[in-house]
Amino acid sequence: MSEVNFEGAGRPLGKLEQELISSYMAKGVSRRSFLVRGSYLGLSAAFLGSIVAACGDDEEGGGDSGGAGEVKEGGTLRVASQRPGSPLDPVGMDNLGTYTVVSTCLEYLCGPGEGAALAPMLAEEWSPNDDGSVWTFKIRKGVKWHDGGELTAADVVATLDRLSVGNLAAYIVEGAATAVDDSTVQVTLNAPDGQFPYQLSVYNPQSLITPADFATGTVLNDRKTGTGPFKLESYDSAIKAVFVRNDEYWGGKPKLEKVEFIFSDDIDTQINGVIAGEADAIVLFAVVGGDALLNNGDVTVESVKGASHRQLWMNTREGNFTDVRVRQAVALGIDRQQLLDVVLQGRGVIGNDHPIAPTYEYFDASQAQRTRDIEKAKSLLAEAGKEGLAVTMFVPDLVEIPQLAELMQSQLKEIGMDVTLNVISTDTFYDSWCKVYDSTNEPAGCDGGEEFGIVDYGNRGTPDVYLVKAYSTGEWNSAHYVSEEFRAAVAAYQAALTVEERKAPIAEIQRIANEDVPYVIPYFYDSLFAYKKNVAGIRATGLGHFYLNSAGFTS
Template sequence: MHENPVHASGFPDPRFPGLRRRGFLAAAGGAAGLGALALTGCTGSTRDAADGGGKPRRGGKLRAAFAGGGASETLDPHLANLFADAARAKALFDKLADFGADLAAEPRLAASWEPNAALDRWTVRLRKATFHDGKPVTARDVLYSFRRIADPKKTFRAKASLEPLDLKASRAVDERTVEFALKRPTAEFPNLLAAFGAYIVPDGATDFDTEPVGSGPFRFVSFTPGRSAVFRRNDDYWDGAPHLEQLEFLVANEESARVNSLLGGQVEYAHELAPTTARAYEGKGQIEIIRLRNSAMQAFAMKTDRPPFDDKRVREAFFLLADRKELVNGALSGAGEVGNDLFGKGYEYYADGLPQREQDLDRARHLLKKAGADGLRVTLDTSAVAAGFTESAAIFRDQAAKAGVRVKVAMGSKDSYWQDTLESGTLCSYRSGAMPIESHISQRLLSGSTTNATQWKHKDFDALYQQAQSTRDKKDRAAVYARMQRRLYAEGGFLVWGFADWILGTARTVRGVAHRAPANTLDWARFDKVWLA
């Protein structure tokens, strides 16, 4: 995917606008689930898509199978918690920005954004776009949407992401210009606009399940919670009318049901397939298997504030106990790639120059001996709450045993696992969907982070984050993030052993599905660029 042109300051040039079993988006591994996931989006994505060649054809109906949430499902885009919710929201609504393949924010309804010198006030100019009822998208709609999300009486998904905004002091300058006031300098302000669930709805909108009105590529036709949602092409869409005439979302909670529906011709797109399914059908000619790389970080989280992991020598030893390739092959059936104890492989700001860590049992034994941790015994909390958790726990137990470390695997409840492991225990299985590296740091690694599973709390580290957020020049900001990652690589609490593929299946007639976008990006579930051959 192309990169947006930037000013010398590092900010985008405004002249060039740019899991759970049932499908919960486990973004933080804590209260949130995987985050949104990736069909074809910005200008570069269509060129990257493995569309099989041929000119896009207009017309036809695509049926997509997702795991659902039963009668509780909603089309309220601010309440989206399921993959199905997120995909339907993307079809009906727009955000001001969304994430590209490298998790950098790209303009959508926003034509541009520009900060003041202090980075605590940002001006956003809207492109010309209309809602499905013909009314223009205005600054009033933007402020209403964000204030609705931030309502302290509600629990909308994007509320935490919008926390830096001072919405009382923010204002509409004119019909298509919003001036956002912030509580503190925020260099990564565009990430707020792209936050999961930060969709723009019409001023005053409250009813989203009877006949929702958005500005997205598809218009509402019908919705039966837990069963089906039918949408039709929006010919007036600002980013070009979709190729498809109709789009239908169908609910199939079991993976086998989604696969069988795809094989039987009842659907043309099946979301969230297992690695074993991919191996069984890939290259066989019946269906197309699409792997979205780097879509889910797989890790073990060590509590750095309590024994034995309050000693950084023990943490380093555990980094060296892991045979990452064996973990990827055994726990993910090879559907992924090895990690290097840092989040965000391939994303903007990722420190890819650090040496790939390999298993070194002799060095691990030496470090444990120096730390007085010979014959260490530790409990590893895990659960069937996410794919690969129980398998990776068993594999790591056997790997650790080779260095004399006895790991006891303890199974936790699927219903309470994420909350339980935030505070209790010392070592646990962990997963995260894609998000900007800045968001990962702010949500999980600052002293005040609410989903700090490793209990990593260091004032000097917090200060570096604030320094990055106060740094206008992008190269200088990247250098601060690199410094923070070097420290995490050396002594952090996340043993990141792999990054899992997210697997989709389509009928052979489907074209235009992007193959190179990870989770949580613009190009996941973007059906307006898909067509039927």
């Protein structure tokens, strides 16, 4: 299919873009799907909106988060936040507390758009070739680094080279990104991927763009740089991070003069800080213990629906959970509806032990939902020789997870398991999850953690990060799960260029993960954040990002 010019597109459109537009005009895809898919193909929101309008679809879309009222210039916004659980290393960070701080000054090629859509950030536009194996990104001109110099294609190429040996190893090799000129980067993938821009966006937090000479392992508090609306002024991992306004921000001078992220591992302390006036906003909180915010007339609470979830990992390689019958027994021993009702008070949906959330348009709703079966669970433990299994569950002291663990502990006792809880501060917990990330044991990567525990996974616009990092490779694979059948299904999913083509491999992914149960996924939760009524303009992603370039006080 040859390239075609559409008025308003700003560039000739290739095969993938033409097929999407044709499908939408023929009512083959929904408005939401059209906007999301168009965004990752690099079509502008304005152009997509013109097609929607031409088709007479007047369904209203969402906007940025934040309160109403004109934002005034000046002031310091104080934000209650989870303590960073790792150094401020853009490549090596692995938790929401660190994402919050680092993404305040560093930025992605692709930013958050409407819903799960993408929007231009450091890349003004992007486009694929006909099979999605080569992507071209136009880099925004005139962007300045906080510590001097302008952003160029060389910075992007160097960043992708650093990521090619770890975070993006499943997608590119070193040298895959080349600078066509100072403001154009071309990326050749290991295999076709019609959604690759998501890997260079907020939904892959480690893909932040750093300067060309930013050595691997460098931490942001040692080199205070970035392109974002705020510059890091000071950082104490136990107390707070202070940012000052970047008057030369490419997106326009921010309204706020300063931003302070005030750290605590204790969610009650964070919530009480907002209520007492010691903080103006909170990055993330749970329904359990959150009544003081949910029922407060001086506070606005918003939620981000998506794929955020908790994984109960079980080591499939060695220890108590190598027999699939033991893992299935655990999955059958929990009461998901009770977990949803008690821990989330209904603010979420039940999970089925795979990371494909119902919000994804290719989700297979025909798969039977696993429900609690105490007798079957007891029988499986007996068959595996694990009656009376005693094990320790390692849990981060994070939002609702301790309450989730306590209820799971009680439920698993009914199938004969003796579970001891070890609740750990987030600044050390992740060593219990993945102590090292360079192990050569298959699956190479994450290793040295405990055999049983709960870990947090934030919202993603596509499930690629979950499927690749937690299941297919070793990078975040705390279950040490290896399945060639699963890997083949993931490869087929990534090679698919349309929603229809993705449905069959996604159905296989759901089936295999549900049967093998390397992870129990009890629910997908709504991410809650809050701010005072006199605050407006905050944009949250459900993944720790708290975008404040348009934020400020209305009074």
